[in-house]
Structures are given as structure tokens and as C-alpha cells.
Amino acid sequence: MASRSRDPARTREKILTHATTEFAKKGFDGARVDSIAVRCRLSKNMLYYYFKSKEGLFVAVLERMYEKLRSQQKDLTVRASDPVTALEQLVQHTFTALLDNPEAIRLMNEENRHKGRHIRQSRRMRDLYNPLVDTIRFILERGRDDGVFRAGIDPAFVYLSLSSLCYHYLSNQYTLEVALGVDLGSEQARENWLSHITELVMMFCTSGAPARDLPLLEAKPGRITKRASVKKPARQSA
Amino acid sequence: MASRSRDPARTREKILTHATTEFAKKGFDGARVDSIAVRCRLSKNMLYYYFKSKEGLFVAVLERMYEKLRSQQKDLTVRASDPVTALEQLVQHTFTALLDNPEAIRLMNEENRHKGRHIRQSRRMRDLYNPLVDTIRFILERGRDDGVFRAGIDPAFVYLSLSSLCYHYLSNQYTLEVALGVDLGSEQARENWLSHITELVMMFCTSGAPARDLPLLEAKPGRITKRASVKKPARQSA
DNA sequence: TGTCTTGTTGACTGCCTGGTCAACAAGCGG
DNA sequence: CCGCTTGTTGACCAGGCAGTCAACAAGACA
Numbered sequence: 001m002a003s004r005s006r007d008p009a010r011t012r013e014k015i016l017t018h019a020t021t022e023f024a025k026k027g028f029d030g031a032r033v034d035s036i037a038v039r040c041r042l043s044k045n046m047l048y049y050y051f052k053s054k055e056g057l058f059v060a061v062l063e064r065m066y067e068k069l070r071s072q073q074k075d076l077t078v079r080a081s082d083p084v085t086a087l088e089q090l091v092q093h094t095f096t097a098l099l100d101n102p103e104a105i106r107l108m109n110e111e112n113r114h115k116g117r118h119i120r121q122s123r124r125m126r127d128l129y130n131p132l133v134d135t136i137r138f139i140l141e142r143g144r145d146d147g148v149f150r151a152g153i154d155p156a157f158v159y160l161s162l163s164s165l166c167y168h169y170l171s172n173q174y175t176l177e178v179a180l181g182v183d184l185g186s187e188q189a190r191e192n193w194l195s196h197i198t199e200l201v202m203m204f205c206t207s208g209a210p211a212r213d214l215p216l217l218e219a220k221p222g223r224i225t226k227r228a229s230v231k232k233p234a235r236q237s238a
Numbered sequence: 239m240a241s242r243s244r245d246p247a248r249t250r251e252k253i254l255t256h257a258t259t260e261f262a263k264k265g266f267d268g269a270r271v272d273s274i275a276v277r278c279r280l281s282k283n284m285l286y287y288y289f290k291s292k293e294g295l296f297v298a299v300l301e302r303m304y305e306k307l308r309s310q311q312k313d314l315t316v317r318a319s320d321p322v323t324a325l326e327q328l329v330q331h332t333f334t335a336l337l338d339n340p341e342a343i344r345l346m347n348e349e350n351r352h353k354g355r356h357i358r359q360s361r362r363m364r365d366l367y368n369p370l371v372d373t374i375r376f377i378l379e380r381g382r383d384d385g386v387f388r389a390g391i392d393p394a395f396v397y398l399s400l401s402s403l404c405y406h407y408l409s410n411q412y413t414l415e416v417a418l419g420v421d422l423g424s425e426q427a428r429e430n431w432l433s434h435i436t437e438l439v440m441m442f443c444t445s446g447a448p449a450r451d452l453p454l455l456e457a458k459p460g461r462i463t464k465r466a467s468v469k470k471p472a473r474q475s476a
Numbered sequence: 477t478g479t480c481t482t483g484t485t486g487a488c489t490g491c492c493t494g495g496t497c498a499a500c501a502a503g504c505g506g
Numbered sequence: 507c508c509g510c511t512t513g514t515t516g517a518c519c520a521g522g523c524a525g526t527c528a529a530c531a532a533g534a535c536a
Contacts, residue, residue, distance in 0.1 A: 006483065006532060027351060029268035033524060043485045045526085054524065108413050109347045113265060116412030129417035156418050157434055163414070164406035169398060172405070174354030175346050179367035180394050196395055200442055207441060244502060244513065271494060281515045283496085292494065 012050050014040050019047075020061050024103030027110055028058055059118050062107055066119075069104045070128050072097035075135040083143030087158075087205060090136070091198045095166040099190070105171045133159055140205065149205045161204065165197035250288050252278050257285075258299050262341030265348055266296055297356050300345055304357075307342045308366050310335035313373040321381030325396075325443065328374070329436045333404040337428070343409045371397055378443065387443045399442065403435035 018039040022031045033054055037044040051057040073093050078086045098105060111119055119125050136155035143149030169176070173184050183189060256277040260269045271292055275282040289295040311331050316324045336343060349357055357363050374393040381387030407414070411422050421427060 008483070011483080025351075027265050027267055029265055032522085034522090044524090045485065046483080048525070049483075106351055108410060109351070112410050112412050113263075113344055113347070116416055119413055119416050125413075125416045126419055130419075133418065156420060157431075159418065160407065160414065160431070161403065161434075161438065164402045165399065167410070168402035168406045171409075172346060172350050174350050175357055176398065176401070178354055178357050178363045180371065180397065181364055181368075182394060193395075193398070196399075200399065200438065203441060203445060204438055207445070246513070249513080270492090272492090282494090283515065284513080286495070287513075 011040075011042065011046065015042070015047055015050060015057070016061060016064055019057050020065060020103050020107070023058060023061055023110070024106040027106075028054075028114075033057075055118075059122070062111060062118055063122060063124060065101070065104050065107050066125060066128055069097055069101055070132070072100065073132065075132050079135055079138055083139050083146055084148055084202070084206075086139045087136075087143070087202065088198055090139070091162050091166070091201055092194065094162055095194050095197070098166055098170050102170070105167065109171065143205065150208045153205060158201065158205065162197070162201050165200065169193055169197075249278075249280065249284065253280070253285055253288060253295070254299060254302055257295050258303060258341050258345070261296060261299055261348070262344040265344075266292075266352075271295075293356075297360070300349060300356055301360060301362060303339070303342050303345050304363060304366055307335055307339055308370070310338065311370065313370050317373060317376055321377050321384055322386055322440070322444075324377045325374075325381070325440065326436055328377070329400050329404070329439055330432065332400055333432050333435070336404055336408050340408070343405065347409065381443065388446045391443060396439065396443065400435070400439050403438065407431055407435075 015036070019031075019036050022036045022039070026032070031054075033047055034044055036057075037047055040046070047054075047057055051060055073090070075090060075093070078089045078093070080086075081089060133155050136158050140149055140153050140155055140158065144151050169184065177184050184193070253274070257269075257274050260274045260277070264270070269292075271285055272282055274295075275285055278284070285292075285295055289298055311328070313328060313331070316327045316331070318324075319327060371393050374396050378387055378391050378393055378396065382389050407422065415422050422431070
């Protein structure tokens with residue numbers, strides 16, 4: 001009890017955790033410093049003691065979030081697999097990482113509303129994302145050598161594509177649901193979507209690969225995701 | 239001068255315009271009613287007179303925004319073209335509509351942070367988006383009949399895909415730029431991206447179409463967009 | 477034990493902000 | 507020209523909120 005008190009590292013972390021929740025749920029302006037303090041069961045002064053200002057706290061939350069998110073994309077470990085599997089895994093990991101960190105999406109949106117002014121200053125970001133593009137380039141090159149991917153694909157475009165397809169579905173779930181009149185939140189719907197976007201990305205990279213001209217759709221079923229790949233989602237309950 | 243005063247319709251519209259700007263820039267919580275009033279050169283009471291509350295104003299802004307956005311997607315007029323052109327145009331119109339209405343993106347993000355609670359109530363939304371999915375279904379069916387599109391494509395998936403690819407690039411421009419170390423805002427970069435995502439969507443719909451098995455990449459150049467299609471974007475200036 | 481540093485708190489403040497009130501002006505129908 | 511409806515305003519308020527201050531406790535080190 002008393003020992004838990006006076007543990008600066010733990011206190012700092014506790015603040016970051018609850019601040020993440022609050023900022024993600026309410027946005028920077030909507031978030032209340034007092035409210036975070038209450039959640040932490042700490043006096044508000046602690047937040048200022050550790051982070052100087054509301055904005056300082058926000059930046060700390062952002063950086064911690066990016067680090068966590070990137071660590072879950074596991075792009076380095078993915079390199080071990082053969083190119084096709086590696087790319088599939090990368091899509092899957094990206095989707096899962098975002099699915100498991102909904103706060104990350106909200107925080108990134110917030111940051112984009114601010115035109116990225118917090119992020120731009122932190123050199124950390126570029127260092128964090130460079131290896132990801134490198135991994136994609138690595139995968140693409142090996143795939144081309146193996147004759148399964150076509151040549152001349154820009155890794156940045158691949159990243160942008162898979163990122164868009166993973167992110168938007170989760171980020172804009174609610175407006176999309178209303179617009180389309182379907183449920184996108186069910187596990188089934190998500191599996192279908194993941195399966196679809198994996199197919200899309202793979203199709204883009206494999207289409208017109210030099211070695212074989214066989215219509216690539218034969219290669220799809222079963223290998224897209226580990227799970228049974230339901231191709232055409234029975235229109236979900238509204 | 240005096241005649242411009244006492245024009246309720248004009249006043250209402252003026253409020254909506256400036257409120258849109260403010261809400262998009264600052265978010266719901268960050269937006270200041272006083273600030274909107276000042277921009278309108280009206281007393282704050284007018285906003286309450288016409289819209290009852292800050293939230294009422296926000297909802298009005300949202301609905302107006304959706305209407306404007308949808309009207310620019312021009313999906314009905316697109317039906318006249320042949321399936322391939324129609325789909326290409328749909329992607330282009332969607333991208334351009336979002337590009338021309340950056341506030342729309344910010345407002346939708348805001349609405350998603352609120353889990354769509356404002357939008358869900360307005361029946362208008364579904365009515366607004368249903369015809370879009372219908373148009374896609376219409377295009378896909380005609381394309382299948384013509385033998386240029388494969389059968390069994392879910393129009394909702396097509397919409398989700400093109401929507402993701404258009405939206406994310408613009409919505410998350412700033413964090414993506416930092417992550418990738420490239421400029422996404424230049425006209426050149428945007429053209430390249432539009433060209434890329436059009437290719438992606440077309441590839442998905444045409445791949446394995448029954449009539450011809452020819453590797454579809456031969457069909458790509460030139461027809462993707464009206465403009466010179468730069469396939470491999472010279473890596474942009476950082 | 478005394479003192480210095482580090483972690484922690486209650487109480488406070490001054491400004492900001494959504495929302496209200498009462499009054500006022502501009503037409504308009506009579 | 508009177509009075510009613512509709513559009514418009516200045517002044518005001520109560521609560522909320524970021525940030526500060528002075529003081530206090532818990533170890534560390536001597």
C-alpha cells in the first residue's frame with residue numbers, strides 16, 4: 001500500500017494510461033485534466049509535475065501510442081517468411097494492431113486535425129516508420145526475384161494502400177455503418193473485410209508477375225487468412 | 239445594407255457556413271460559439287435563436303455537409319457511361335469531392351469519435367447513401383453482362399474499398415507524411431495516388447472476368463485517368 | 477537525528493464559455 | 507399609426523477548467 005505510493009515510474013505510467021483513454025475518448029479539447037487526475041486517483045498537480053502542461057501530456061501520450069502501435073506491427077519478424085506470406089501477415093498485423101488499439105486511431109485523427117504539429121517535431125516518428133517501408137521494399141524485392149510479384153512497385157504505395165484499407169474501416173465504422181446500413185463491428189464482418197483487403201493488396205502485387213500468368217484468383221481461397229475465408233459476406237443484420 | 243439585415247435565410251446560411259469552418263478546424267469541443275458569432279458579425283444569441291444549442295448547430299452543420307458531399311459524387315450521372323468508365327469516374331468524383339471539402343473529413347472524424355450518435359438519428363443519411371450503393375451495383379451488373387467485370391462482387395465492398403483509399407490519404411495526410419517522409423499534398427502526388435487507387439479498384443473488379451483472360455495490366459495505361467498516368471511516381475521530394 | 481531532495485497534496489484563482497434575459501427594431505396587417 | 511410577430515442585440519451569470527502556490531511527507535544520505 002504505502003510502498004505503491006512513492007513509485008514515480010508507476011505513477012507516470014498510470015497517468016499516461018488514463019490520459020490516453022481520456023484524450024482518445026474526448027479529444028484534446030474535450031479532455032479534462034481534472035478528470036484524468038480523478039481516474040488516476042491522484043491530485044491534479046501530479047500531471048503538471050510530470051508533464052508540465054496539458055499539451056505536454058498529450059505529446060507524451062502520442063509518442064507512447066506510436067511506439068506501442070509500431071511494436072505490434074511486427075514487421076521485422078515478418079521478413080523471415082516467404083514474400084507472399086510475409087505480405088499477408090503484414091496486412092493482418094496492421095489490421096489487428098489497429099483493432100486492438102482503438103485509442104491510437106482517435107489520437108492520430110486528432111493529430112491530423114492539428115495538421116500534425118506535435119508529431120512533426122518529434123524525430124522519433126520517422127525513425128519508427130522507416131523500417132516498415134524498408135520491410136515492404138525488402139519483401140517486394142524478394143517476391144520479384146521469386147517471380148511471384150511484379151517489378152517496379154513502390155513500397156510507399158503498398159503501405160499507403162494497406163494502411164488505408166485497414167484504418168478507414170475501423171476509424172469511420174459508425175458513419176459507414178449508417179451509410180451502408182450494415183454492421184461492420186461483428187467478428188464475422190471484420191474477418192470478411194480483412195480477407196478482402198488482403199486479397200486486394202496481394203492482387204496488386206502479384207498481378208502480371210513475370211513467372212506465371214495464371215489467373216491469380218485460383219491462389220486465393222484458403223491462403224488469404226488462416227481462418228475459413230468467407231468470400232461474399234452474407235449481408236449482415238442492419 | 240439595411241436590406242441585408244432582416245434576411246433570415248441569409249443569416250441562417252451565414253451561420254452554417256462559419257460554423258462549418260469552426261467545427262471542422264477546432265472540433266466540437268474546441269469550437270467556440272462566441273467565435274462563430276464574431277465571424278458572422280452577429281450577436282451570439284442569433285445562433286441560439288436559430289439552432290437552440292451548440293449541439294443543434296453542430297447537427298445542422300453535419301447534415302448540410304453530407305448533402306453537399308453526396309451531391310458532388312454525382313453517382314447518378316455516372317450511370318450513363320460504360321461500366322469501366324463509370325467506375326473510374328466514381329472513384330475520381332469521390333476523391334475530388336473529399337479533396338474539395340476538407341471540412342467534411344474533419345466533421346466525419348468528429349462524428350465517428352462520438353460513435354455516430356448524431357448521424358444515426360437522422361434518417362436522411364441512409365436515404366442519401368442508398369442510391370450510391372445502388373449505382374455501384376448497377377455498374378457492376380452491367381459490367382458483368384458486358385464481360386469486363388467478374389461476377390459475384392459485393393457492391394458494399396467496392397464502396398468501402400474506394401472510400402478507404404480516397405479518404406485515408408486525405409484524412410491522415412499529415413501523419414502519413416511524417417511517417418513516410420514524403421509530400422502527399424502536391425498536385426503531382428495526388429494525381430499519382432488517384433491513378434493508383436483507380437487501378438486498384440479496377441483491377442479488383444476486372445480480375446478474372448469471364449470473357450477474356452488476358453493479363454489485365456495491358457489494359458491499364460492510358461485508360462485509368464484522363465490525364466497522363468504516371469505509373470511509378472518519382473519518389474517525391476521529402 | 478537532522479536536513480535535503482523528490483514526490484504528493486488541498487486550496488485557490490482568474491479567465492473562459494455555453495446559455496439566458498429583457499429589451500429593442502423592423503416590417504406588416506389592420 | 508398601432509400593435510403583433512419576427513429578427514436582433516448588449517449585458518449578464520454560474521459553472522467549469524487550466525494552471526499555480528505553499529505546504530507537507532517519505533526516503534536518502536550524512
